[in-house]
Amino acid sequence: MRATAKGEASEITAGARAKAEGINSVAASKVKAASDAATQAAQLRASIASKLSGLENDQEETQEAFDKTFFLNFGKRGELKEQIKGLKKEIQEQSKFLERAEKTVETANTALGKAQDLAAKERASADKIVAEAQAAAEKVSAAADKKATSLTDGAAKKAAELTKQAEGKASGLVKQAEQSEKKAAKLRAA
Numbered sequence: 001m002r003a004t005a006k007g008e009a010s011e012i013t014a015g016a017r018a019k020a021e022g023i024n025s026v027a028a029s030k031v032k033a034a035s036d037a038a039t040q041a042a043q044l045r046a047s048i049a050s051k052l053s054g055l056e057n058d059q060e061e062t063q064e065a066f067d068k069t070f071f072l073n074f075g076k077r078g079e080l081k082e083q084i085k086g087l088k089k090e091i092q093e094q095s096k097f098l099e100r101a102e103k104t105v106e107t108a109n110t111a112l113g114k115a116q117d118l119a120a121k122e123r124a125s126a127d128k129i130v131a132e133a134q135a136a137a138e139k140v141s142a143a144a145d146k147k148a149t150s151l152t153d154g155a156a157k158k159a160a161e162l163t164k165q166a167e168g169k170a171s172g173l174v175k176q177a178e179q180s181e182k183k184a185a186k187l188r189a190a
Contacts, residue, residue, distance in 0.1 A: 005144030009137035016133030020126035027119035034115035038108035045101035052094040059087040 066080040 005141050009140045012133050012137045012140065013130070016130050020130050023122050023126040023129075024119075027115075027122035031112070031115045031119045034108070034112040038105070038112045041101065041105040041108040045098065045105050048094060048098045048101050052091065052098055055087055055091045055094060059084060059091060062087060 062080055062083050066077060066084060069077050069080060071077070
């Protein structure tokens, strides 16, 4: 009976642990996905910021070259002016991309925070499931122990009663045997 109860308790806790592991696994995968998205967004933002910085440096260098070019050198000045114009346009585009990337990073970090909060709640839920299962398993084991103790105590009482009855009958039979022996001795003597 106790072995059966222990087996049932094991099944209860194993089932709860498996369910808890499943919940934790799903939550962990959501956190990982959100973390990966946040990392990718941050990398993209860093890449755009780096490119933007390079373009700004190119614009400054081109502007310095333009400023140093003799004002009557129309061909070179015109070429440098076009380069500056193109760089400004590209800087403007990259700035817009950077703004979008920063919004994406912010959104990804918010999603990551929410996923982490949800994962913490899921872990708490999983821990509660395991704790409830352990409590149920302990109740099953305690009930089995109580029942087994009750049966053992009942069997011991019954055995004590039967032993007492048997001793009483044996004592009566011994007395009868002694009386019969006495009668038989009298009959032999007579």
